[in-house]
Amino acid sequence: MTDYTLEMFVQECRKKIADSECPADCVEKIAPSMYQLLNGDKSFLRAEHFRSDPEHYARNAIYIDENDVMSLFALVWLPGQWTPIHDHGTWGVVGVLEGTLEERNFIRMDTQTKAATNSIELARGGVILLAAGAVTSFVPNPDHIHITGNPDRHQRVVSLHLYGHAMAGFHIYDNEAQTREWVEVSYNES
Numbered sequence: 485m486t487d488y489t490l491e492m493f494v495q496e497c498r499k500k501i502a503d504s505e506c507p508a509d510c511v512e513k514i515a516p517s518m519y520q521l522l523n524g525d526k527s528f529l530r531a532e533h534f535r536s537d538p539e540h541y542a543r544n545a546i547y548i549d550e551n552d553v554m555s556l557f558a559l560v561w562l563p564g565q566w567t568p569i570h571d572h573g574t575w576g577v578v579g580v581l582e583g584t585l586e587e588r589n590f591i592r593m594d595t596q597t598k599a600a601t602n603s604i605e606l607a608r609g610g611v612i613l614l615a616a617g618a619v620t621s622f623v624p625n626p627d628h629i630h631i632t633g634n635p636d637r638h639q640r641v642v643s644l645h646l647y648g649h650a651m652a653g654f655h656i657y658d659n660e661a662q663t664r665e666w667v668e669v670s671y672n673e674s
């Protein structure tokens with residue numbers, strides 16, 4: 485697997501996206517590619533992909549597709565750094581490079597339309613611990629609502645995140661106020 489390059493991964497993903505009829509089809513096809521990328525020689529990774537930020541987890545761009553069909557990031561989580569409750573509004577495939585990443589899920593309990601921004605009721609769901617080398621994925625509709633972070637007190641976590649668009653933002657939920665809003669996100673360019 486040592487000769488599986490980032491270029492090969494991107495080409496393969498582009499073809500799999502084009503050949504997929506729905507997001508579930510897409511993540512099912514791409515998950516093995518992410519697994520291969522994670523468990524190969526990883527020679528595509530550079531020092532800038534491991535940048536961290538003491539204030540919050542860091543998003544380091546690895547590849548942004550110019551036609552907006554996908555984007556790949558290295559996320560670096562220092563001990564205790566977490567996302568807010570969010571969904572991405574698209575599909576995604578996540579692989580862990582280093583450390584153990586935790587994901588806690590939420591389930592939408594209200595019966596409003598998906599687009600509602602108020603009176604959103606969330607129930608806590610299950611938790612997933614993803615060790616280095618593991619791959620997980622998600623699809624929209626219904627939204628995959630979750631928080632992700634690093635519960636470890638000492639070790640950083642580094643993970644690869646492939647999204648089905650250019651990752652311009654995500655929906656952030658305020659569980660107490662029962663609201664959600666679309667928030668643009670920034671990242672470190674490579």
Ligand SMILES: [Fe+2]
Nearest residue numbers: 570572630632
């Ligand atoms: Fe997420």
